[in-house]
Amino acid sequence: MTVFLVIIVIALFAVTIWQMSKIFDLSRSSNEVDSSQIANDKDNKTQAYLSVGFAIFFYGLMFYSFWNLSKFYLPEASSEHGSEVDTLMFITIIIIMIVQILTQALLYWFSYKYRGQKGNKALFYADNDKLEFIWTIIPVIVLAGLIIYGLFTWSDIMNINEDDDPMVVELYAYQFAWRARYSGEDNTLGKANVRFIEGVNQLGVDESDPYGNDDVITTELHLPVGKPVVFKFRSQDVLHSAYFPHFRAQMNVVPGMITQFGFTPSITTEEMRESEYMVDKVQTINEIRKENSIELIAQGEVPLDTYEFDYFLLCNKICGQAHYNMQMKIIVESQEDYDAWMAEQNTFATSMAPQ
């Protein structure tokens, strides 16, 4: 016990001395005027070397990201317009990475090369109209190219070609799920409004509108491959956003108005599953899931299912607490398979009939 006390006393004494010396140190230094906190030649040199080191880290990080993480980029687009988007994305990324690599190199190289040294003279260089003209005009030209390319693609995507006779499908969003309403044989949706919602009529279709009778409401989205489809989006409550990452398509779903987006699916679910990209990806994912399941089983929980790829539609506009799990399965299939599936579905009129 005494030993313990002695140790405590010694320790406290040591702390006291340390604290006193610190106070002494602080009180002395704080009233002294000096330039010790301004970078000197030694600091400049150290920091210059560090900036080279940082540049190496940064280029390494960029390289690592492109090498290891670019595989995350979505697979080949599954819609006809999607490849245009991807090409433009590819060109843009190349251009910006060239600019990035050059400018960052200059920045860190200059930080190193022109580190300050006593006696060195900086160059008084305030202006050069020619240089400034050059680096104004180059971005102008490059951007003009990108803008023109982008705008043509944009208007191609957004202007829905009615001559192709696209299939009209309504996507209906509510907290926190999706419904699809096919327009049926007449390819025309029956009128709808939330004020008609009652009982089984969960989408608020107007029963008095004959166009609505052949509408088909489903919880999965089936699309025939190669057939243009135009989606009409309607929301029951708050803003949602219908995001189809694999089809390079997205449109907000706005209560009180109908928004639209059209595309032509070009790769069936089956084909996508068999693609090299997806086989690899699904394999990686299943390995991860298997590993995670080991932990879950150890904790006495249910292991994770084996994953099989399916296209999905997700909500991409914050819409409430379960926003993170507002999804719908999409199946792209041949026209025959689609027709067979459609034949099994009830029309709006039949689902209302029992009442």
Next chain:
Amino acid sequence: MSALGQETLDHAHDDHGHHHKQTFITKYIFSTDHKMIAKQYLITGLLMGIVGILMSVLFRMQLAWPGESFALFEFFLGKWAPDGVMSPEIYLALVTIHGTIMVFFVLTAGLSGTFSNLLIPLQIGARDMASGFLNMISYWLFFLSSVIMLSSLFVEAGPASAGWTIYPPLSALPQAIGGSGMGMTLWLVSMAIFIASSLMGSLNYIVTTINLRTKGMSMTRLPLTIWAFFVTAIIGVVSFPVLLAAALLLIMDRSFGTSFFLSDIFLQGEVLSHQGGSPVLFEHLFWFLGHPEVYIVILPAMGLVSEILATNARKPIFGYRAMIASILAIAFLSTIVWGHHMFVSGMNPFLGSVFTFTTLLIAIPSAVKAFNWITTLWKGNLQLNPAMLFSIGFVSTFITGGLTGIILGDSTLDINVHDTYFVIAHFHLVMGISALYGLLAGVYHWFPKMFGRMMNKNLGYVHFWITAIGAYGVFFPMHFIGLAGLPRRYYTNTAFPYFDDLADTNVLITVFALITAAIQLVFLYNFFHSIFFGKKATQNPWKSNSLEWTTPVEHIHGNWPGAIPAVYRWPYDYSKTNENGEYVIAGQDFVPQDVPLQAGEEEMNH
């Protein structure tokens, strides 16, 4: 005009200079002195920053280890983290308040409020702001709005959770999300007060810059900092009232049953009576402020960085007039690009084309600025102080983040990356990290002016390098999970097995985020310790040209003990030589603005 105004002010000051006793309250609390108000803004901003960054740490941990239990969650979130597992509601609240605090309270008030207040009078040669009283009110309204915003964290049903963009109907209807009740009301009240504060501040900055410049301080002799603050204030005056309008209309929709933004809504088994409004209208109003807002955040940082780069490179800023022109161009363009946040909002696609065009135009003045900064370093004699490093870091992150803007500003490409992590990576680099670097650079550089002491440079170096590594470590890989189609504001990604392979990258990002957040403690220690115990500063530690360094280290009311110095040159005469290759003032590589032209010296045609 300015000279006249100055003279009367001189006399006014002489009159009251002698019998001016200050109490603790008038000096530290209800101060009308711009230097004290600047410090109040800075410290309030830093405290809000601690809250904002801590929130990001919490939700980053949730994203890396979804559903995992942490004592930290239980400690900070209490009932919102039963058994230490974060609930989805509080996740959304955290991202919402993190965004709000960082954008408005830290990077608008903390950055522009601090440095506009500190530097405008000092650098243009004025005794104080045009209205010290209005300035004081502006700060205290900001303080009040901060308190209200923080108090909303303790509301029963939770703070606002509809995202910092508070799009209705989610933000309007408590039935849709708990945070849209009292929490949202407090959010709106807080922001309304914040806007009032911001407007008072901005008007003061504008009037002061126009009217109170000292003799000889023409607009083309202003430091770029002042240009940036001046233009920022103008953008603020133009755009903040629109947010106030949006907030007022939203308050009416929420409380008085109007239908500006609401229509055809069926929630929890009942149809709401709202009819005819449009959420898209709100988006237009919000982004009419929201986009200029990002320039309100970044322009002051640009100004600070331009000044610090020139001073520490011992070189004039390259292309002074081009820099001013690009500030003006950015300011103008910033008010006509808001639609690029709304390409897929359901607005007419033709509008999307127009906004793509204007948005990509903004890349041109931005590119000019970046090239000019890099050229400013070329053949300099770089003094690598912490402020200088943060300024170089600013240029780096501004370029990295700005370049991806070319992708997001292109409506075609935006379709597939809209609201994904790609956007998060982009704007955090280009306005979040960059503006924070600008703020930190400014703090390190003007600390001697604010507190009369120096910050410790070695701690500054440690702070910078680890922050620089961490910030890129967080946000560079983030682009790639965005390109994978991963949406933002998801409480967890486990509902989509498709995203399972992104989990490792999310862990990597969070680890970098934790390191970056932790290293800010070094800065906080350095900051608060140096206020009391830092080395005494000399009057002009960085050998700078601008007028603030002609004032004494000890703060006095009225800034200069004698007459206000007149100005004879621009602020960037660093390393200027005569024809014989000697410095204009022998043995000194800088010529302060108040030094008259020397014999045989030419005022350079910049």
